[in-house]
Amino acid sequence: MWIETIVMPREEPAEYRPAPRRDRSAVYSAACAEGEQFRDSVLSYLQSHQLMDAVKWVSDPGLIPMVTLHCTSSVLEQLQKEPRFEAGRSLMVAVY
Structure with a gap:
């Protein structure tokens, strides 16, 4: 069964510091x-652990470090x- 999985980098809590103004x-x-x-790091991990056969789809890169996969449990x-990643299932919402 394919599940939708969201993967993000694992981060330690950091103290808030306002970002300097930069060109958009x-x-x-x-x-x-x-x-x-x-x-690329998620795909490299999947390939090095021979998990790509259990992955049906991988999202394109976006503006935030997050990858969505259709994969097996x-x-x-x-x-x-993997300590570098925070991963979980996406929430399925039924809309009537």
Whole structure:
């Protein structure tokens, strides 16, 4: 059975510091690069652990470091064990 899984980087709580003002195009480029780098790290992990056969679909990189997968529950379990990632099932909502 395929499940929808969301993977994000595991982060330690940090103290809030306001960001300095930057050019929006630079912020956008940095966010795109970070999203692509995180997606590459998830795919690298899946490939190195021979889990790609249990993955049906992987989302494209976005502006935040987050990847959505359609995979089996065994892939989710492996991702949850990896200290670099925070992974869980997405919430299914029935709309009537």
